[in-house]
Amino acid sequence: MKKKVLLIIFVLLLVGGSFIIGRQVGLNTEDSKTSTIVKEETVGTQDIKKTLTSSGEVSAKTTEKLDLTTSYYFKTMCVEDDDTVKEGENLLQYTNGTYLTAPYDLVVISHSVPEADSKCTSSNYIEVSNLKTLTTTLSINENEINSVQVGQEVAITLTADESKTYTGKVTKVDSVGTYAASGTTFSATVEFENDGNVKLGMSLSCTITLKEEKEVVCVPIDAVYQNKEGKDYVVKVNSDGTTTDTIVELGIANDNYVQVKSGLSLNDKVQITTEVTESTQKSNSNSSGFGGFGGGSMPGGDFSGGNMPNFDSSNFKGFSGSDGGKPSRSNSSK
Numbered sequence: 001m002k003k004k005v006l007l008i009i010f011v012l013l014l015v016g017g018s019f020i021i022g023r024q025v026g027l028n029t030e031d032s033k034t035s036t037i038v039k040e041e042t043v044g045t046q047d048i049k050k051t052l053t054s055s056g057e058v059s060a061k062t063t064e065k066l067d068l069t070t071s072y073y074f075k076t077m078c079v080e081d082d083d084t085v086k087e088g089e090n091l092l093q094y095t096n097g098t099y100l101t102a103p104y105d106l107v108v109i110s111h112s113v114p115e116a117d118s119k120c121t122s123s124n125y126i127e128v129s130n131l132k133t134l135t136t137t138l139s140i141n142e143n144e145i146n147s148v149q150v151g152q153e154v155a156i157t158l159t160a161d162e163s164k165t166y167t168g169k170v171t172k173v174d175s176v177g178t179y180a181a182s183g184t185t186f187s188a189t190v191e192f193e194n195d196g197n198v199k200l201g202m203s204l205s206c207t208i209t210l211k212e213e214k215e216v217v218c219v220p221i222d223a224v225y226q227n228k229e230g231k232d233y234v235v236k237v238n239s240d241g242t243t244t245d246t247i248v249e250l251g252i253a254n255d256n257y258v259q260v261k262s263g264l265s266l267n268d269k270v271q272i273t274t275e276v277t278e279s280t281q282k283s284n285s286n287s288s289g290f291g292g293f294g295g296g297s298m299p300g301g302d303f304s305g306g307n308m309p310n311f312d313s314s315n316f317k318g319f320s321g322s323d324g325g326k327p328s329r330s331n332s333s334k
Contacts, residue, residue, distance in 0.1 A: 034277045040237055043268040046218050048259055050211040050252045052144055056136035058158075058202040060129035061191060063109060068120040072096060074113050083108045084131070084199075091126055105131040107200060134198060135171075135191050138206055142184040147210040148173055154190050159203040168192030170208070211252050218257040223270045224250065234260075237269040 068074070072094040079091055085106050090099040095117060106128040113124050136156075140148055150173060156166040172189040190206055223234050227245070236246040251259030264270070 032277055032279045034275055037274045037276060039272050039274075040269050041220055041223060041272060043217060043219055043260070043264050043266055043270060045215045045266065046257055048213050048216060048218060048252055048254055048257060049209050050254065052140070052147065052208045052210055053205060054138040054140065054208075055203065055205050056138050056190070058198055058200055058204060059135050059137070060107070060131065060200055061133040061135045063127065063129045065125040065127045066091070066100065066103070067122070068092070068100065068113065068124045068126075069094065070120050070122055072098070073117055073119050074124070075116060077111065077113065079108050081108050081110055085128075094120075100126070102128070105194070105196070107131060129200060131194050131198075131200070133191055134194050134200075135189055136168075136204060136206065138188045138190060139185045140173075140188050142177060142186065144210075145173070145177070145186040145188075148188050148208060152208055152210075154192070155207045155209075156190070156192055157205050158198065159205070161197070166192045166195075166198075168206070213252055213259055216251065216259045217261075217264060217266055218259050219264065219270055220272065221253060221256060221258050222274065223272045224248070224258060234264065235271040235273070236264070237271050243271055 073096070075093045075095045077092050078089075078099070079085055085091065085102045085108060087102050087104045087106075089102050091102055091108070092100045092113065094100075109127040109129055111126040113126075114120060148170060150170050152170045154168040154170060156168050157164070158166075168190045169192075170188055171191045174187040177184040177186040219234060224232055225234070227233055231247050232250055233245050233247050236244045238244060246263050248263030249261040251261050253259065
């Protein structure tokens, strides 16, 4: 008798648990809706820059040891290690009342001096870093290092103050890179002048203009597609409203626009097609009693008339040099 009661309880628990789980699974479903947005853009002209951006740390161009006058006797230090000292300010005093002064704006790194009233020797010094000319070392990817040359101008902004831009120059590009599994990188040295507000160790961002074209014919990057042969094309809007897939020759690009060397003229119109997929959460409620386990009934009606769209995923290819895929049209290119 006891075994039968336990068996009945077990069966009831199993059925009830399955019912609850079944309802929970059906409560939340996700529907997706894809819409197509078509717009037209007029071909215009712009200045386009191809740039390279990298980050780094502020360092001193030179660090040296300032010698003490060996015929003088040391009296006292006027500064401490890590002090920032302006050009002409006192670094230390000798017993004869004269001073060793800063030859330029600097930071005191370390010092070695004799005891007070003792004669200075050739082993005594004050080590300093020059704050006038600063440097930073950038890490450049192997795919871009050949575009970086000594003498190129660099726009520099400090992380601490992005409102001001400093102008520097590339002074050195390493010939030997550093290998890593993610790719080889090369070091490039950039120098710039301090206005008195830059401190050693600050972080910064450098932008190098690799190439620049003035007033060139261009289109939005989103307007360029690739056909199955790998050729770049745009959808040109004709005067009668029809469209033609037109092969184009591209030049340099920035984040938003790409130069068109041939295939389009100023004031032509191009069509841009974008597909947007929106996902929404839908709550399903299955109203049924315990005796109706299994949920509500399927809606009636004839479902045989609907057809799935003929969607060829192989027609989606990315535009070379940009992020994201763009649909490739099946029309014949011209």
